[in-house]
Amino acid sequence: MHNYLTPNFTFAPILPDHAQGSRVWDDNGQEYIDLAGGIAVNALGHCHPVLIQALTAQAHKLWHISNIYTTQPAQDLAKRLVDNTFAEQVFFCNSGAEANEAAFKLARKYARDHFAGTEKHEIIACVNGFHGRTLFTVSVGGQPKYSNDFAPLPTGIKHIPFNDSSAIVAAVNDKTCAVVIEPIQGESGVLPATEEFLQAAREACDRHQALLIFDEVQTGMGRTGKLFAHQYYDVQPDIVSSAKALGCGIPIGAMLTTAQIGNSFTPGSHGSTFGGNPLACAVGCAAFDIINTPETMQNVLQQGKKLQAGLQELAESTGVFSQVRGQGLLLGCAMSEAYSGKAAQLMQLALQHGLLVLVAGNNVLRLAPSLLLSDADLQAGLQRLKAAITAFIHI
Known part of the structure; x- marks a missing residue:
């Protein structure tokens, strides 16, 4: 098959055709067990009937109307998030x-509004x-391999070692407007933060009157x-970011x-043409109502323990x-010294054996399956x- 897309992705040598639950079939009918979850996106597996129903119902009502207006699906999903978190x-x-x-x-806008003239950025x-x-986000992310080719980069960003409490105490000062942390560093190896950190x-x-941001795009x-x-x-x-599983695909x-912080986003200060899209929010509401239940959370914990034990x-x-290592159904398997740097090779062999998994860096095999596994x-x-x-160890 000819590829008409830009070459910034290296596609796997299969063409996924359809899927259901935690199983995927390619265009040749080959079946795969999906323990990758679309990189932690397909939290309810593939083609969940409740999500299909929500998407179909909304598709017959309203697809897009612009942010000149709000919609009921956007308000409904926002209310679910507010009612179940610190947020307002x-x-x-x-x-x-x-x-x-x-x-x-x-x-930065909040700091400018409340600490004008202090260089708090x-x-x-x-x-x-x-x-x-x-x-901006690739500059804040502390991995030069993703940012070096795009210099000059935005300034006013410092990086400290993950889980180094003394380093963070030393780094934060009156010029700091925010600290951002992933509760579990996903892409760099599935590394959980310590409570002390x-x-x-x-x-x-x-x-120092700075904001604490948790990036929960993958862990949320x-x-x-x-x-x-x-x-x-x-x-x-003070702020949490979410995506991936929020829309389950x-x-x-x-x-x-x-509200105190969010009110710095005054009319016109930020926006998004498709933000709050009714189709996405309707599916998000349906997904939320399945995910945020004792039954689903219990399944995550139970299956996470079983999967971790099997991997161990x-x-x-x-x-x-x-x-x-990891938590729940976000797990990482660090390659031993004898196989250091060969996680991608194992991932490719897994694909040949009918299994979809991920890597996190070049030394960790990562799994992020459906929460309903x-x-x-x-x-x-x-x-x-x-x-x-x-097969891997006999190569």
């Missing part, structure tokens, strides 16, 4: 990058963080067994914040993984991964 206001957009872009712009982020692909960030922000919407990962900690943010992002057993029996699909996935590992 929501800004809708189309992706995680846009949600983070809004968060960073709001932090610096953003503190973490080394190896990932916050999106816009010029998040508490140190909160205290430093309070001391039930991925860890709570609606948002930061809810495991006694640390309240329909593009949507959201920035959550308090593979680590011990094969020696391919040195560590299995069944025992049958979990066990089938582990069996196929075992077969792939067997």
